[in-house]
Amino acid sequence: MNIPSELKYTKDHEWVKIDGDIATVGITDFAQSELGDIVYVDVDTLDETVEREEIFGSVEAVKTVSDLFMPLSGEVIEFNEDLEDSPETVNSDPYGEGWMIKIKISDSSQIDSLLDAEAYKSVIGA
């Protein structure tokens, strides 16, 4: 199971890459493998400010829809529109081309509450 050490994680199986006050968010390798073939990524919160742990969208994989949660509070400033044409990228490259949204972080103190790779590893029992 691929868990890059430079990323942060949540218990909801999302990864977060911090770059200044911008966070890029996707789902982990574990999450995509558990879900199976992803057929649709739905983000309906673009340009909205959403609180941490609130829902920012959902992902559908073979008849299973799962909600996606904000890892940090902030404004959803970008959605990876390439996923509209090729949602399967989330399966093939979850930490790269399969990223889902970018957030403008509103409270950087929340970053400390994210999990590091070691802590996430123990969440999934890897």
Next chain:
Amino acid sequence: MIFIENEGNTDPHLNLALEEYALRNFSVNHDYLLFYINESSIIIGRNQNTLEEINQQYVKDNAIHVVRRISGGGAVYHDLGNLNFSFITNHDGKSLNNFKKFTAPVIKVLNNMGLDAELKGRNDIQVNEKKISGTAQFSTGKRMISHGTLLFNTDLGEVANALNVKMSKIVSKGHKSVRSRVANISEFLKDPMKIEHFRALLLEGLFEESEPFESYHLTAEEWKEVHQLKAEKYDTWDWNYGRSPKFNIQRTKRFTAGEIDLRIFVEKGYIKEFVIYGDFFGKEPVENLENLLHGIRYEKEDVTVALKNINITDYFGDIQKDEFIDLVYGED
């Protein structure tokens, strides 16, 4: 496991609201089971384009409800001959996508009734190569719904009528339903049985599978909140139709006055782009029409209202307004 009493409601808008309400509000310390039977309705998958799934005229003429659900998969037809079962549980990282786990007790009950039922593909229950049940899931945080249909004595002719799509040429990212060969459970029973009896047998069978079992009746306050969720979500055009993935539609028709070629882009149910091409001659610029239709709901009534004060021959020559409206929004 706790059995949630839906009190015999057959309104699909209400039953889907009850299911989501229970998922989001009931105690995470229990598993729940909900049964519901809906009057004639089409239940659309979460990420489907409603217009690509239904026969609109038929649905309207026969007062068939159209309701979007929160789980994945394709459109299904429900009527009073179809029993829906829904397990609301925690997901332990193993239950997600594990259709085998929650269909197994249902299949066992069907087997005990003498049916040769088995799980086929990822999530269909089949008897003699025919689908009698389709299933889907939805998860949010720690909780999930695993639900399915059970065709007992549904009017299968209506399934074909209601889902016979008349509006084609839509290009969208929504995934279209795959049609399966279906059958009713009643066809495979030696002795005739009413759906109420089948429902009781299934409940009894599932009861044996899971030891402590009690029934729960929602409080008046809880029902109030269910009705609120129904009104705010499951009753709304924005959810049932508008929530479709964005799509493009091209519609072309030759009239005596010339050919009209429309390119329409619809997002969240609203017309975001509307361009008219063609070789007709009119004395007014079609940009006026494009501007009138831009931003309205992609619905026949809304298009009709928007064009109310328009003299259509000013734009296209000799065509009827109804013909133009049917071209914008109608069957092929």
